[in-house]
Amino acid sequence: MRREAHLTLYSGSREHYAEMPRLPVGSGTTHSTPRSQEDSVIAARKIAGSGLVSAFLCILLPLAAHPESHALPQGDVQAIYRRLMQKIEPIKIFDHHAHPGFGDDADVDAQSAPPQHLPLRARETNPELVVAVKALFGYPYSDFSEEHMRWLGETSTAAEKAGGIGYWDSILDKCGIETSVANRVAMSNYLDPKRFRWVFFVDSFLFPFDNKLVTGENPDEGVYIPLQEKVLHRYMQQAGIAHLPDTFEGYLAFISRILEENQKKGGIAQKFEVAYFRSLHFADPPREVAADIYRKYRSGGVPTPQEYTAFQDYIFRYLVTEGGRLHLPVHLHTAVGEGDYFSLQKGNVLNLENVVKDPRYLETTFVLIHGGYPYFRQVIWLAAMKNVYIDSSEIEVLLYPSELKNVLKLWLETYPEKITFGTDAYPYSAALGSEVGYWLGVRSARDALAAALAEMVAAGEITEATALKFAHGYLHDNAVGLYPPASR
Numbered sequence: 001m002r003r004e005a006h007l008t009l010y011s012g013s014r015e016h017y018a019e020m021p022r023l024p025v026g027s028g029t030t031h032s033t034p035r036s037q038e039d040s041v042i043a044a045r046k047i048a049g050s051g052l053v054s055a056f057l058c059i060l061l062p063l064a065a066h067p068e069s070h071a072l073p074q075g076d077v078q079a080i081y082r083r084l085m086q087k088i089e090p091i092k093i094f095d096h097h098a099h100p101g102f103g104d105d106a107d108v109d110a111q112s113a114p115p116q117h118l119p120l121r122a123r124e125t126n127p128e129l130v131v132a133v134k135a136l137f138g139y140p141y142s143d144f145s146e147e148h149m150r151w152l153g154e155t156s157t158a159a160e161k162a163g164g165i166g167y168w169d170s171i172l173d174k175c176g177i178e179t180s181v182a183n184r185v186a187m188s189n190y191l192d193p194k195r196f197r198w199v200f201f202v203d204s205f206l207f208p209f210d211n212k213l214v215t216g217e218n219p220d221e222g223v224y225i226p227l228q229e230k231v232l233h234r235y236m237q238q239a240g241i242a243h244l245p246d247t248f249e250g251y252l253a254f255i256s257r258i259l260e261e262n263q264k265k266g267g268i269a270q271k272f273e274v275a276y277f278r279s280l281h282f283a284d285p286p287r288e289v290a291a292d293i294y295r296k297y298r299s300g301g302v303p304t305p306q307e308y309t310a311f312q313d314y315i316f317r318y319l320v321t322e323g324g325r326l327h328l329p330v331h332l333h334t335a336v337g338e339g340d341y342f343s344l345q346k347g348n349v350l351n352l353e354n355v356v357k358d359p360r361y362l363e364t365t366f367v368l369i370h371g372g373y374p375y376f377r378q379v380i381w382l383a384a385m386k387n388v389y390i391d392s393s394e395i396e397v398l399l400y401p402s403e404l405k406n407v408l409k410l411w412l413e414t415y416p417e418k419i420t421f422g423t424d425a426y427p428y429s430a431a432l433g434s435e436v437g438y439w440l441g442v443r444s445a446r447d448a449l450a451a452a453l454a455e456m457v458a459a460g461e462i463t464e465a466t467a468l469k470f471a472h473g474y475l476h477d478n479a480v481g482l483y484p485p486a487s488r
C-alpha cells in the first residue's frame with residue numbers, strides 16, 4: 001500500500017522513492033527532496049502562470065531532471081567508482097559488530113569455534129591475509145610458514161604484555177574506524193571505552209536447566225552449551241546467588257537485574273547467538289506454561305525438547321520486551337554460522353518474522369547481525385519495519401568484494417537507511433586475528449560499496465550526491481543513531 005502512495009506522489013525515477021520523506025526511524029534518518037529539484041519546480045510554476053500548464057510541468061520536470069533508470073550502465077562505471085571511492089575512503093566508520101581481543105582472551109566470546117571446513121577466503125592460504133599483516137604490523141615475510149607465524153605470535157604477545165589502550169586504538173585508526181562494537185562476555189581494560197562499545201551475551205538465560213540432551217545433539221553443541229552454562233554461572237555470581245531463584249518471578253527479576261547492571265557498566269545492546277543452539281522460530285507460550293516448566297526443573301531433571309523449547313520461547317520474548325523498556329537493542333546472529341553442524345534451516349532469518357513484525361515489540365530495536373546471509377534477498381524486506389536494522393558483518397569476509405557488491409546493491413536499492421556496517425573481527429587464528437578482520441572487512445566493504453553505488457549511478461537510479469549520502473549512512477550514521485553517546 002505504501003508503494004502505491006509513493007507512486008501517486010512521485011511519478012519519477014527510483015531516486016524519488018529513496019529520497020521521499022519517510023516516517024522517523026530510530027536513527028532519525030530522513031531524506032528530503034533535493035533543493036535544486038524543488039527550486040526548479042517552483043521556477044517552472046512561476047514561468048507557466050496558468051494552472052493547467054503548471055500542473056503539467058510539475059509532473060514532467062522531475063522526470064527531465066533525473067533520467068529514467070536502466071538495466072545496463074549508461075555512464076562510465078569505472079570513472080564514477082573512482083570519484084566515489086575518493087570520498088568514501090575518508091569516511092570514519094562505526095563497526096556495528098566485532099569481537100576485538102587477543103587470541104588468548106577467554107572473554108572475547110561466549111562460545112569457541114569448533115573444528116570446521118573454512119570457506120576459501122577465510123583459509124590461511126588466502127594471500128590477502130599476508131597483505132593485511134604487512135599493512136598492519138610490517139610483517140617481513142610473504143607466507144605463513146610455521147616459523148614465520150611465530151613472528152606474528154610474538155608481536156601479539158608483546159602488544160598484550162605492554163598493556164594500555166593504545167594498541168587497539170591504533171588498530172582502529174589504521175583501519176579508519178571511529179568506533180567499534182565489542183561483542184564480548186566482558187569488557188577488557190585494554191579496550192578504550194570511548195571507542196569500543198560493549199554488547200553483552202544473553203543466550204545463557206535460555207539454558208538454566210540440565211542441558212544433557214542439547215549438549216548431546218552434535219559435536220558443535222558439545223563445545224557451545226557448557227560455555228553457555230559458564231556464562232550463566234558468571235551472571236549468578238554477579239547477582240550474588242549460589243543457585244537458581246526459587247520462583248519463576250525471581251528468575252525473571254534476576255534476568256532484568258543483569259540487563260540493568262550491564263547497561264550501567266556501559267552495555268549498549270544485548271546479543272543472541274541462539275541460532276547456533278536452536279531454531280530462530282519462537283512460539284508464544286503463556287507465562288503459566290513457562291512458570292510450570294521452571295518449577296519442575298529448577299533444581300534438577302532433564303526437560304523434554306518440547307518443554308525446553310517452550311520455556312526458551314517465553315524467556316526470549318521476555319528479553320525482547322525488556323530490550324524495549326530499557327532501550328537496549330537486540331542483536332541477533334542471523335547468518336550461516338561456524339562449525340559444520342550449523343543448521344541453515346533453523347537459523348534462517350525468516351523464522352524471526354513473527355517476532356520482528358509483532359506490534360508488541362515496536363519499542364525494541366532489532367539488529368539482524370550478518371544480514372541473514374545467505375538469505376540476503378529475503379532479509380531486506382524485514383527492514384521495512386521501522387525498528388529493524390541489518391548489519392553486513394561476516395559477509396565481508398565470507399565473500400569476495402565482487403559478490404559483496406551485489407548484496408549491498410540490492411539492500412541499497414531497497415532500504416538504504418536501514419543497513420549498517422560491521423566486520424565481525426574475531427581472533428580466529430594467528431593469521432586471522434581481530435586486527436586482520438577489521439582491516440579486511442573495512443577494505444572489502446568500502447570497495448564493494450563504491451562499486452554498488454557506481455552501478456546505481458550509472459544506471460540512472462541515483463545521483464552521486466545521493467550515493468555519498470547512502471555511503472555515510474551505511475558506514476556510520478545509520479548505526480550510530482541507535483545508541484547513546486559514549487560518555488559514561
Ligand SMILES: [Zn+2]
Pocket residue numbers: 097098099183424
Ligand atoms: Zn560475531
